[in-house]
Amino acid sequence: LEPPENGNRLVTVRKAKDNTYVIVAGKLPVPYDSYTLVYLYDTTEGISSWNHLKDMLFLVGFVLSVLLALGLLLVLNRIFQPLTQISQTSRDIANGEYETRLPVSGQDELSEMAQSFNHMAEEIQRQMTELKDAADKKQQFVDNFAHELRTPLTAIYGYAEYMQKAVLSEDDRLSALNYIMSESRRLQTIASQLLTMASLQNNPIDWEEQKVASLFEAVNQTLYGRLAGKEIQIEFNIEVETIWGDAALLESLLINLIDNGIKACEKGGHIIVSAVTEEGRKVITVKDNGKGMTPEILTQITEPFYRGEKSRSRSDGGAGLGLAICKQIVLSHHAEMSFNSRPGEGTTAKITFTTS
Missing domain, CATH: 1.10.287.130 (Signal transduction histidine kinase, dimerisation/phosphotransfer (DHp) domain)
Known part of the structure; x- marks a missing residue:
């Protein structure tokens, strides 16, 4: 190992068997310039420690990378899971499972989105049911x-x-x-x-103020002939002076309801027609003490062509359209119609007017 003459040092690495050495050589200054100083350092242990440290750093880095990847995966799953659920729920609804809903938990933006989605699904289900x-x-x-x-x-x-x-x-x-x-x-x-x-479904009605007494009198005259020989009494109670609507349609409505009561009553039957005020709204009721109806019949009596007692309706010449027409008359007057009945106790038809 001859160092250069310009005074620079010579540094080199040499291997001997399993050891690695760093050798530094340089000439001494004057007056010892005839001498060369050589320093030899065994770096085998240091290199071994460095290699071991590199392995440890690689292992630690790998483990940390895996943990970070898992953590990132969990975070992404947390973020995208609601979107996946929305996508799956949307497919379920598209396939006809309209009752499917998203789970809602928490108060974050995703929960608000899930609630909005559920409201939309409920509206879709309601419209599809209708x-x-x-x-x-x-x-x-x-x-x-x-x-x-x-x-x-x-x-x-x-x-x-x-x-x-x-x-x-x-x-x-x-x-x-x-x-x-x-x-x-x-x-x-x-x-x-x-x-x-x-x-009735397509044309508006003629709104006029009707005197209830005159309306009931016209209905009574129309039904007089049907009561002949039936021994059925009709009683009219008037607590309301006027009501708004179409006179001909209101007469037809009452005649149909009373006629149904006549058909349901035996001899000695009693029908009460009342015009009263309930909770600030005008109400007309037709109550009979006839045969009454079951809850199953009540839910269908306003459907076209439905007849609770088919044989009796056919013998009377009815087609099951009377109460369906009554329903349309009530709807055209922006009113509500309900029935209360029990077998053997009679039936009460109630029309509640939302307009004065």
Whole structure:
């Protein structure tokens, strides 16, 4: 190891077997410039410690990286889990599971978003339920309408064919003609009632102030003939002088309700028609002591073509549209109609007017 002549030192690393040495050589200054100083340092232990430290640092760094990755994964999962739930819930709702809701916990922005999503889901469920109910009612209406038409049309066709092919006496011919006329009148009644319902749904009514006494008197005169021989008493109680609405429609409403009471009552029956004020609103009630109805019937009596006692309604010539028309009349007056009834105790129909 000869150091350079310019006085610089020479540094080198040498390996000997398993050891590593650092060698520093340099010439001494004058007057000892004929001498060279050589320093040898064994760095084997230091290099070994450094390698060990590097391994430890790598291991610690790896462990910390894994922990940080796991922590970041948990944080991201915490952040994105609600979004994943929203996505899954949206797919469930799209597949028809309208009752599915998001879990709500905490008061942060994600919880507010979950609450808003649930409100939206509830509104969707409500609207879908309404659409389904409307579709079911429409289908039921079509089925019932077809059934109501089939019965008289079958009878008319049958009697017409009978008259065409059979040799009939004058009495039999007149009997068949009378039956054809009767069933034709039933079809005419159904058509007229359906047109009335359509008109009530699409056209506004004529609002006028009506005197309740005059309204009740007109209804009483109309029903007088139907009470002949039935031994049924009708009582009118008036505590309200006037009411707003269409006179003809209000008469039709009361006549239909009272007529139902007449049909439900036996001889000696009693019907009370009252016009009163309840909680600041005008109310008309029609109460009878007739047969009454079950809760199952009450929930359906205002549906078109529904009849609680089908045999009795058919014998009376009804098609099950009377209370459906009553419902439309009440709705057109922005009023509310409810029924309270028990089998054997009679029925009370209540119309509550929201306008004075």
